[in-house]
Amino acid sequence: MTDDRVLATYRLRVPADQAAGRAEALALEQSIEMPAAAVLDERVLREVVARVDRVEPQPDGSSLAHLALSAESIGSDAGQLLNMLFGNSSLHTDVTLEQVALPPALAQRFGGPNHGVAGVRALTGAHGRALTCTALKPIGSTVDALAALTRTAAGAGLDLVKDDHGWADQTSAPFDARVTACQTAVDDANVRRRDGGRTLYLPSLSGHHGQMQRQIEFARQRGVQGFLVAPMVCGVATFNALAREHRDCVFMAHPALAGAGALAPPMLLGTLLRSFGADAVIFPNHGGRFSYAQQTCQAIAEAARRPMAGIRPALPVPAGGMSVERVTEIVHEYGTDTVLLIGGSLLIARDQLAQRAEAFVAAVHAAGNASAVAA
């Protein structure tokens, strides 16, 4: 029976003597949303109500409640999975969702990354080292400025150039014009490359599933092979459907609207978004503009890459105020199956951007060699 259940671990911030009762209330809230005494159907009580497997007091005074949710309630809809895991409970202040283990059959229906670590390496020719990425900023720029920026970044040998996640279909650089110009810039740079590598350009998708499909179709016709999506903005069902409908494309997930921890970042970004189709997952690295603890960042990377039945590993993308000066530290911390994303810290070089981008690439290559020697 366990194979048919989604196993979820919640942290309850209630006095220890109330934890068992809170766990039972949580099990009802995240399944049938009514008192068990009001249920007439015995099958529902036996098979559909979430089961409390155990409640463990923690040293910090909280408790961990291990629940088993019925897979029947979820079907194979990623949105419905989030709804059943944490829909109503997201409104509560005393509970967070810490871990999720999907039945292998469900994870395989979601499908996971199309390319994963090895696939993105194959597409970019980046082997034996971490990967490099920058973001096209700022929103409000003209298409010409973005194309020039893309040309410089690709010319410096960056593996990935992605739209800033604030890009939608703005008048200053509408999707179609932006994508056409930036992919052309990448194509031009790739033709000149002599090291066997090539840059991928990842435009940002916006709107609903139908609008994103149109954007993908347009971009694919221009040679684009990957996309940036913010699954918590567009909805995870949309994200999962796009990944399954475009199995030859790379999807990078952005954490916008992911919240400050009620959905634990390793679980949400590392386990779930990977399961739904993220080849790479961006997260705010410690020591930047955001406040994730180092331990949280490590756990995200671990969850993104850990073995999972039938699902490829994803690339963690530490970001959010990183700098070229920190490259060696980041590569040593996360290892080479990592994408280093540096945006503003390249652009601050202004007319020295090309040199700064080349220094970024050189630092990552050097760090990769150092790790290989050390290993």
Next chain:
Amino acid sequence: MTDDRVLATYRLRVPADQAAGRAEALALEQSIEMPAAAVLDERVLREVVARVDRVEPQPDGSSLAHLALSAESIGSDAGQLLNMLFGNSSLHTDVTLEQVALPPALAQRFGGPNHGVAGVRALTGAHGRALTCTALKPIGSTVDALAALTRTAAGAGLDLVKDDHGWADQTSAPFDARVTACQTAVDDANVRRRDGGRTLYLPSLSGHHGQMQRQIEFARQRGVQGFLVAPMVCGVATFNALAREHRDCVFMAHPALAGAGALAPPMLLGTLLRSFGADAVIFPNHGGRFSYAQQTCQAIAEAARRPMAGIRPALPVPAGGMSVERVTEIVHEYGTDTVLLIGGSLLIARDQLAQRAEAFVAAVHAAGNASAVAA
């Protein structure tokens, strides 16, 4: 210029002497995501970077930062609005989004409720009193059980019968079979009504925009005129598009995945979801299973109904563990332009469900009359 800006008020939980700097960092984070010093385009600095209008220290030690975001960055995409308002900042623990004022032109592009308070009254024939609603529970039930429940609720004269928000396309009661049976049950009851009223059945939509479109088309062919959607699960762009594509339908918004307050509930549920197309917005009432303060609940109801240029008022739907015994209190608190949603507290009556549903309806009618007399 103010007319072109989205005005957003954030609460900063930082020491007062850091609030001004935090507000400036927030303005960059929620617009160009890079240091202003790295921007080469003067127009971007002048027109695209979010502007800090003022920062006000509060008695509790927090500060309110009033920002003006460029409408150009947002276009008319509801998802992009959330992204620009709080995408990255949702990852921060020291900031919450308290209030949003949309430029009238943008609110009108989003379009607001199709029917609003008066329209839902016209469709149901519910006048001079609050409206009644129940939810079809529990998930896992058979289609026959749900149809019987619907028949009983509609027979008792409830104005609205909605799917529980846990319903998707489960095998125990697939969408098509469930909707056909429940709408038939409502139609049968409506034929028998002699008081000029009629019950609306609102099925729950799941998946992405294309899947929801198919569900809506199927349901409309069976006579369904309204739907339940969880916009934070499916994405607000999807929700807004559906509301605009089906202008004769009623949309009730469920707060699943709305979070525990970082997006302030009056702003999110009352202002934004109403703007995106919610005719009615469910929220967890105080004194039930959830922990919203009474003041928060009042503010949600006020935001849902306050005058807003070119946008209809929406019906607040206090819910989450309400009981028939609290009807008079709830109607006196919220007034009659309110939907009372009672689920489990009806079902707990088991074989006395019909009588309990009739008592609910009678209590709301009586409370409405009492208010009318008092007014």
